[in-house]
Amino acid sequence: MIIDTHIHIWDTNKSSYSWLSGAPELLKRTYSIEELDAARKTAGIGAGVFVQADVQMEDSFHMLEVARNTDWIKGVVSWLPLADTGRTATLLEQRLLKDEYFVGVRHLIHDEEDPQWLLQPAAIESLKILAAHNIPYDVVGVLPEHIETILKVAELVPELRMVFDHLNAPPISSGERHGRWGALMQEVAKNKNIYAKISGLGTVAGAEKFTAEALTPYVGFVLEHFGADRCFLGGDWPVSLLASDYVHTWKVYKTVLSSLLSGEMLEQVYAGNAIRFYDLKLD
Template sequence: MPVVDAHQHFWNLETGSYPWLTPEAGPIFRTFEPEELIPQLAAAGVDRTVLVQSMDSYADTDAMLAQADAHDFVGAVVGWVPLLRPEEAAQALERYRRHARFAGVRHLIHDEPDPDWLLREPVIEGLGLLAAAGMPFDVVAVLPRHLEHVPVLAERVPGLRMVIDHLAKPPIRDKGWEPWASLLARAAECPGVYAKVSGLNTAADAATWTGEGLRPYVEHALELFGPGRLMFGSDWPVATLAGDYAKVWRETQVALSGLGDAERAMVLGGTAAHFYRMEER
């Protein structure tokens, strides 16, 4: 079974535009490209990655697909299409699906002023296009409101497969629990909804976080989704705001230490390979 990092990014500040990425972002306000990640993947024993969009733009998606063409370790690309403009989205999907490793769509919904952006009628129509194409949707659930939308979307867009990025950012830093835990449970009741064990270190205290500190949140997700609907992701290079790739990998093993070998292998690769249909790509 392959070992898969189901959530990582690249960006180039000289050739791309990322309005959210400003000097205030500190150490991640620079270019991150494959040559920097490759040795870190090798050290961790990661075989494939899922390269995820960093901006709602065709330029970012095109750049990621070019990286996939150049690097075999990129097993799948989660890009962007304009869901708010369904006719244009249909054309973009038709074009991007010709690329073997275009495997999903994401939109930076947490940057939208409207917290209910996902429930706009044109967006629902756009998500219906994804469902019809068998293309999954990555949900950036930063606010509780975003997580509330997941079961609504599951009902309104039958057949849409979704994955919740970063376990919807549980309140680890404050040692909180609700409403995150109950909202995640409601989302998990939908069989087509998966989740990523990713981005948890930046939801915790950057200086003191450990795998043991993440473990209650990860185990809650395991109880809800099971290993067959959970997948590991590093969230590199955002993860470097609170450690490095090696620490994220090491402490994730601690958080998953209650699992048997077969279950751990699912979270560390099997689930992502299945969800993004890497074997078909």
């Protein structure tokens, strides 16, 4: 069993996806989950989790609806207006906590001008609400400053479980081993409530460097410091298409992981840790 914990879908008729205006042409259309079915079977993916792609609830409601009608999708990481604590609380109480597919929250912090966006008082209060309900938070950071922010978030909301999407953009393209990114990831890994999602590394590295050989030092570094019990995987489709097709993306990840892990530890990274982190129900 392999669980893809990072799948996007978007319907340009249902939400605005303002970031698409500056995105590569390949992404500027609706992507439906039906498009992925054949490739995910070939890749050996048994279950999946949707992750938000817009900063409004229409996107999240769309994902929840599709999840209910797609047997292999087991969860949705939703958006919430974290900067509006009252609305966040209301949406949780009136809608999301009642939905069996709601498993986590994310905000596009990498699109915010201020890398410390999460530290504003209202956002911290919203994160405290998530922690009180044991709802995990996905961190989509791309700068070392985003890691520094999460170190501060962890001090302010110590019970909050978080995961770094795409390993917070390691310096694969430059080949640096492992620089400021490495020092900060090593520091944040000391917090047992913080996990690492091995995902999105094709677009991080660039198509030419998206190889098992190039990725292995960084994935190995993360496994060493976070441990095989706090890492799991995501394909990042369809954004991943900018670097490689879905089947090859998973071939690269499986090659890397199988060179570093085996047995029960490999099974945990493939599925067990994701089930535990997102509290997925696979039956």
